[in-house]
Amino acid sequence: MxxxxxxxxxxxxxxxxxxxxxxxxxxxxxxxxxxxxxxxxxxxxxxxxxxxxxxxxxxxxxxxxxxxxxxxxLINVTKFFRDTDAWDYLQEQTLPKLLQEKDEQDQIRVWSSGCSSGQEAYSIAILLAEILGFDQFRQRVKIYATDVDEEALNQARSAKYEPKALKDIPEEQRQRYFEKVGNHYVFRSEVRRMVIFGRNDLVQNAPISRLDLLICRNTLMYFNAETQKNILARFHFALNENGALFLGKAEMLLSNSNLFRPLSLQHRIFTKVPKQKLSDRRLLFSPSGDEEAKSRVSDRVRLREAAFNTSPMAQVIVDANGYLVLANVSARSMFDIKRQDIGKLFRDLELSYRPLELRSLIDDVYRDRKSITISDVVQNQSDETQYLDVQITPLQENGNDNQWLGVSISFNDVTSYNQLQNKYQTSTQELETANEELQSTNEELETINEELQCTNQELETTNEELQSTNEELETMNEELESTNEEWRTMNEELRLRTDEVNQANSFLASILESFQTGVIIVDREFNIIRWNQDADELWGVRSDEVQNKSLLSLDIGLPVDQLIEPIRKCFQGEENHQTITVAAINRRGQSIQCRVTLQSLKGLEEEQSYGTIILMEELENQGEG
The missing domain is CATH 1.10.155 (Chemotaxis Receptor Methyltransferase Cher; domain 1)
Known part of the structure; x- marks a missing residue:
């Protein structure tokens, strides 16, 4: 092509x-x-x-x-507890930690996405029922199972499975969670009603939210990289902070580490990477009456605030509405900021105009959308003069130029630098030389860093290619599983049909042998298709010697040339039943009178004849030849 x-x-x-x-x-x-x-x-x-x-x-x-x-x-290849080791890890490690972080009365929400015919949704139902007990399971657990294939969803809702589908379920659990109905096993209704099935297209429909566990195994691998990224972003939104994502063995999320980090990469179990919220921007030193709010701040947020608070550079944060929301220890000490000042309008504080006019500078930063640095600002403290470099930096959310969170104001104490500069004016050249050397070193380091970044990008590209190849192989493997299942079904149907044909042949042979006369069946070309044992006895020729041979070619005591015209009339429908008597010689060489009855052999359509039945009977009281 x-x-x-x-x-x-x-x-x-x-x-x-x-x-x-x-x-x-x-x-x-x-x-x-x-x-x-x-x-x-x-x-x-x-x-x-x-x-x-x-x-x-x-x-x-x-x-x-x-x-x-x-x-x-939509290849619906699935089974109960597929990849047993991964489900064991989920049961022994992941689920206990998830449940430990929830109150005893909290609802537990699970989403089985791409659930196919329901085996994985019922698998997680079994695990949670085993851990919680039936009563707690019915009170607290909601399992949402979705797919785009309505036919698979209908099968999942019926919860009816063949015995071979339950081979990976221990006998004790099989008896506890399934009941036998005819030749199938049905998932018990008291557990099944906790599983809600519905249609959901991962590409187009909104995700189910507030989830503790999201199961999506061997589904993402069918999508391209861009679609996978969009779906994973929705999954990230859908999960609670400590929620877990359970993927298939071909799905590693190597290129989505900003959304999820592995709990067990071997078993493809991940947890979400939390995003910073506006509500997290809160001073560690809040008013004493706000202790309850402080206790709800996550450990990660407190860690960031602690790092901000202990920075040696004085720094304050003013939000977009003009309120002072953060001030670290250095800033509170340098400008005598009290706890009560946090949350007040910045323009009402002395810091907004001393040691320099900051209000107009903040307006300039918002207008020009870039940082401003003012050097050598004089701050008089007691008997000494302090020199500060003040930098005002706009804070944006996710790079959105139209969404300003506020500004960061940093006060870098450069007093020592100024003193050294005044004291060592004569060493300027040496400092310049050292600066050039430092610049050269920085350039070398930058070059090395760029080389490392290039190497890292190549490794990431290789990993993504390997992941894509692995996903493709897993997809082909599932297609082969689906094809093998179809072949097994066809082989089973063929075996049943073969048994039916064998039974029909045995039945026909039994009927032919039950006749007390010789029986020959010929097709429209006069080829013999049946020859019973009485015919053997009459003419001395076995059935295997004449099978598929022309009746007209046989050298036996029956005058076959006298039968040609009667047989032809049967074929043509002129006479469906005829009886004639012919002189013949039996297998012992005796001359006999043989009564020959010919009957047309009809097909499914009455007007069609595809053979003739020939009945031969030796008449009694005939002389010997």
Whole structure:
């Protein structure tokens, strides 16, 4: 295929995906193209279609093809406790920690995304019921299980499974959570009602929120990198602060470490990386009446505030509304800021105009959207003069130029520097030389740093390529599992049909042998397809010697040439039943009178004859030859 042909085929393929999205609401545009093309090509082969344009025409005319196509694309390969080691770790390590951090009455919310036919949703239900007990499980647990495949969801709601599907469940749990109904096992209703099934498209629909555990195993690997990133951002929003994300063995999140960090990379269990909130911007030294609010600040926020508070450089934070919200120890000591000053309007404080006019400078920073530095600001303290470099820096949220959080005002004490500068004017050249050497060293370090960054980027690219390859292999493995399951089903059906054919043949042979006369069955070409034992006894020829041979070619005592015309009339429907008597010689060489009865052998359609049954009976009281 030339480049132009390949481009045209890719264009038609994208048009096919867009048509599916517009007509049926399934958005596959975020799926990996290699996987999609393999799955769709499989459906095309079943209709002997060799290009995507022809298949697009076909589904436009045959809308019933959509359901078969979706079932092919959405590979529903799953089972109870798939990857047993990962589920064991979840039960023994992850779930106990999650439950320990919650009050005894708090609700536990779980989302099984891409649940297919429900095995993983019921697996987590079993684990939580085992840990909490039935009473606590029914009172506290809500499990939401979603998929885009309605057929798989209907199967999940029925909760009916074949015995082989439960092979990885211990016998004790099988008896506790399942009841046998006919040849199937059904998940018990008192546990099943805690699992809520519904349709959810990860690409288009909003996620379920306030989750303690999110299970999405071997689903992300079907999406391209950009779609994976969008879905993972929604997952990050959906999880509680200490919530866990349980992925499949092909999904490692190497390129999404800013959203999730591993609890167990081996078992693909992650927790979210929390984002800083505006409400976290609070001074560690808040008024005494705010102790309850302080206790709700996370350890991570307190750690950041402690680092800010112990910085040797004096620093204060003024929010966008003009209120003083933070001041570290150095700033409170240098400018005599009291605890009661936190939360007041900055313009009402002495610091706003002394040692320099800061209010107008803050307005300039907001207007120009860049930092301002004022050097050698004089601050008189007791009997000494202090020199400060004051820097005012705008604070933005997530790089949004239109969203200002406030400003940071830093006071760098450069008094010692000024004193040294005045004292060592004669050493300026030496300092310049040292500065040049330092600059040269910095440049060398910068060069080394850039080389390290380049190497790191190459490693990240390699890791992403390896992850993508691993996901592709896992996808192909699931496709093979699905195909093997289809072959096993077909083999089982073929075995049953073979048994039925064997039984029918045995039944037919039994009927033929039950006749007390010789029986020959011939097809329309006079070839013998049946020859019973009485015929052996009559003419001295075994059935295996005449099978599939022409009756007209046999050298036996029966005058077959006299039977040609009667048999032909049976074939043509002129006479369906005839009886004639012919002179013959049996296997012992005796001359006999043989009564021959011919009966047309009808097919499923009454007017069609595809053979003739010949009954041969030796008449008694005949002389010997």
């Amino acid at each position: 030339t480049n132009d042909q390949e481009k045209e085929e890719n264009r038609i393929f994208e048009a096919l995906l867009e048509y599916i999205k517009e007509t049926r609401g399934f958005d596959f545009t975020g799926y990996k193209r290699s996987t999609l093309k393999r799955r769709i090509t499989r459906r095309m082969q079943s209709h002997n279609i060799d290009n995507f344009g022809g298949y697009l025409d076909y589904i436009e005319v045959n809308p019933e093809e959509f359901e078969l196509l979706f079932n092919t694309i």
